[in-house]
Amino acid sequence: MRKKLLFAALLTLLCILSFGCQSKKEKLYVYNWGEYIDPEVLEAFEEEYDIEVVYSTFDSNEEMYAKLHSGTATYDVICPSDYMINRMAQEGLLQELNKDNLPNLENIGAEYMTSSQNFDPGNKYSVPYCWGTVGILYNKTMVEGEITSWGVLFDETYKGQILMIDSVRDAYMVALTYLGYSQNTTNRDEIQEATELLHSQSSLVQAYVVDQVRDKMVGNEAAIGVIYSGEAIYTQRSNSDLVYVVPEEGSNVWIDSWVIPKDAKNVSAAEKWIDYMCRPEVALKNFDYITYSTPNAAAKELITDEDIKNSLIAFPDEATLARCETFQYLGEENEHYYLDEWAKVK
Amino acid sequence: MKNKKKAFWNQALLSGPYLLWMGLFILIPLFIVLYYGLTDGSGAFTLENVKKISEPIYMRSLLLSLKLSLYSTLICLLIAYPLAMVLRSLHLKNQNLIVMVFILPMWINFLLRTIAWLTILENNGVLNSFLRLLGFQGLSIINTPAAIVVGMVYDFLPFMILPVYNSLAKIDDNLVAASKDLGANSLQTFRRVILPLSLPGIISGITMVFIPSLTTFAISQILGGGKQNLIGNFIEQQFLLYYDWNAGSGLSLVLMIFILISMAFVAKFDKKQEGTNLW
Numbered sequence: 001m002r003k004k005l006l007f008a009a010l011l012t013l014l015c016i017l018s019f020g021c022q023s024k025k026e027k028l029y030v031y032n033w034g035e036y037i038d039p040e041v042l043e044a045f046e047e048e049y050d051i052e053v054v055y056s057t058f059d060s061n062e063e064m065y066a067k068l069h070s071g072t073a074t075y076d077v078i079c080p081s082d083y084m085i086n087r088m089a090q091e092g093l094l095q096e097l098n099k100d101n102l103p104n105l106e107n108i109g110a111e112y113m114t115s116s117q118n119f120d121p122g123n124k125y126s127v128p129y130c131w132g133t134v135g136i137l138y139n140k141t142m143v144e145g146e147i148t149s150w151g152v153l154f155d156e157t158y159k160g161q162i163l164m165i166d167s168v169r170d171a172y173m174v175a176l177t178y179l180g181y182s183q184n185t186t187n188r189d190e191i192q193e194a195t196e197l198l199h200s201q202s203s204l205v206q207a208y209v210v211d212q213v214r215d216k217m218v219g220n221e222a223a224i225g226v227i228y229s230g231e232a233i234y235t236q237r238s239n240s241d242l243v244y245v246v247p248e249e250g251s252n253v254w255i256d257s258w259v260i261p262k263d264a265k266n267v268s269a270a271e272k273w274i275d276y277m278c279r280p281e282v283a284l285k286n287f288d289y290i291t292y293s294t295p296n297a298a299a300k301e302l303i304t305d306e307d308i309k310n311s312l313i314a315f316p317d318e319a320t321l322a323r324c325e326t327f328q329y330l331g332e333e334n335e336h337y338y339l340d341e342w343a344k345v346k
Numbered sequence: 347m348k349n350k351k352k353a354f355w356n357q358a359l360l361s362g363p364y365l366l367w368m369g370l371f372i373l374i375p376l377f378i379v380l381y382y383g384l385t386d387g388s389g390a391f392t393l394e395n396v397k398k399i400s401e402p403i404y405m406r407s408l409l410l411s412l413k414l415s416l417y418s419t420l421i422c423l424l425i426a427y428p429l430a431m432v433l434r435s436l437h438l439k440n441q442n443l444i445v446m447v448f449i450l451p452m453w454i455n456f457l458l459r460t461i462a463w464l465t466i467l468e469n470n471g472v473l474n475s476f477l478r479l480l481g482f483q484g485l486s487i488i489n490t491p492a493a494i495v496v497g498m499v500y501d502f503l504p505f506m507i508l509p510v511y512n513s514l515a516k517i518d519d520n521l522v523a524a525s526k527d528l529g530a531n532s533l534q535t536f537r538r539v540i541l542p543l544s545l546p547g548i549i550s551g552i553t554m555v556f557i558p559s560l561t562t563f564a565i566s567q568i569l570g571g572g573k574q575n576l577i578g579n580f581i582e583q584q585f586l587l588y589y590d591w592n593a594g595s596g597l598s599l600v601l602m603i604f605i606l607i608s609m610a611f612v613a614k615f616d617k618k619q620e621g622t623n624l625w
Contacts, residue, residue, distance in 0.1 A: 060586075062586055062587050063586050065589070066585060066586050066587075066589050069589055160486075166572045168587070202573070205573065206489060206571065207488075207489045207571025207572055207573060208571060208572030208573060209571065209572060212464075216468075219468065219470055220470055221468055221469055221470055336588060339583075339587055339588060343403050343580075343583075344403065346572065346573055346575060
């Protein structure tokens with residue numbers, strides 16, 4: 001009898017604990033890239049607004065979209081990239097932002113609002129958070145001379161020393177740009193030509209990676225890697241032999257922006273979040289932590305380290321940017337075609 | 347009669363929570379996979395998703411998966427069996443301690459363990475630094491199928507050791523003594539007595555290693571450098587890149603056929619013996 005009582009008591013306790021822990025605090029569901037925020041910023045936001053942030057992360061736009069598409073989870077604020085914002089807006093998955101509730105939006109540099117129009121005409125749905133280029137990171141002790149072209153990625157001399165990016169559109173961007181085509185091409189012949197080039201490259205590639213490129217380049221595992229500019233700054237902090245270059249043929253420039261999905265439950269908290277991220281000191285703190293370029297002009301002014309402020313990696317000059325394109329969403333049929341072709345590469 | 351009824355209800359009550367769990371998280375999801383695998387986007391019946399496996403890309407990755415899981419299962423068996431024999435012969439009193447030693451690595455998350463192997467096997471990793479220190483040439487294992495097999499063996503070895511050890515530990519010493527009494531030498535004793543009696547453990551170990559090896563996608567992603575696409579990787583891509591649940595489920599069904607085959611294999615050998623499952 002006593003045992004039964006004890007058991008019942010334990011069970012009751014368990015119930016109370018599991019329900020009691022659910023606070024009645026307001027909740028905000030944030031869905032962001034992995035390693036894409038300074039955790040202190042998150043805590044400071046929670047404290048200031050007394051909102052509990054439920055923070056989840058994704059590794060690729062496609063993964064984020066798949067989760068949203070399946071309808072298994074709803075989020076209040078998400079940070080996808082340009083072409084994905086384009087797609088989500090086209091499919092009616094986003095809601096228009098109320099700019100009256102985003103006073104700090106004025107801190108975002110005008111040029112970034114203009115670039116955003118490529119994928120978000122009228123800046124209706126998105127607020128830029130981070131941006132950057134895609135380029136080559138190389139170890140100057142392991143290659144001869146300076147690297148300026150995507151061509152090194154297809155060069156026999158670097159067999160086994162190349163880290164290729166494991167992401168469909170980025171990989172095709174490299175091949176298509178090298179071949180002189182647009183990275184947004186839907187011409188099947190051009191895409192097939194790129195497939196052949198990428199396939200012939202596969203015997204030279206040490207590994208296809210996304211996040212791992214950082215650690216591998218820092219650890220001298222490979223001589224050359226395809227990398228996002230923000231990661232490049234991070235790797236240079238740990239290994240001064242690494243050099244980042246945006247190849248002369250051109251490249252991709254991307255913007256990751258905050259959006260509010262149509263079915264968001266807590267829009268007012270989402271607006272507070274976006275506005276908070278646009279504060280200069282918050283944007284600066286994030287920039288210091290994640291090293292991805294900030295579109296926040298006011299935050300850039302606050303950077304005290306002249307090297308970083310003038311860094312061409314973090315803030316490329318206009319000539320470099322003029323060579324770069326942004327991705328556009330090409331429609332489901334074309335995107336699937338790219339995927340099918342990509343499956344033949346490796 | 348009354349007692350029997352009572353026993354039935356007691357049993358139902360005790361197994362209830364698990365049956366509920368099984369229904370909710372095993373049976374229903376299986377039926378969902380079956381439904382998606384055998385229908386197209388509009389919900390009409392089709393075999394197209396399952397037939398997708400015959401495309402060269404998927405066929406090749408399925409064969410690679412089968413090959414690598416076979417290797418890893420074999421290596422696990424070759425490591426586990428002698429070890430279990432030694433442990434049996436030690437006649438240790440505290441068996442729980444042994445069991446714990448085997449489970450210990452499983453307390454660490456399996457992804458972390460796999461990433462640890464990445465740092466060991468890399469070109470400038472722990473293993474190669476050590477080899478070079480001794481004056482040998484470094485090995486290039488990382489990003490090859492061999493690296494994936496190493497990861498599989500390390501991650502799934504406990505699943506082989508435990509059932510094999512359990513079945514060996516159960517064998518009565520008197521049987522071995524009797525065999526020797528009747529004039530059998532060590533080899534004959536092993537072949538005629540020990541091996542047949544430990545067979546259920548071996549079979550259960552084989553399936554416990556083979557099935558997770560066949561279906562893994564994380565190990566090949568991390569240790570294969572994205573160059574060795576196993577069938578698991580392609581299934582993952584169907585869901586995450588194509589958003590095609592039908593094709594993903596269809597390919598999963600093909601894998602399930604292999605799983606069913608290996609389960610039938612176990613059932614056949616396990617019929618006479620009492621189950622020698624993992625725990």
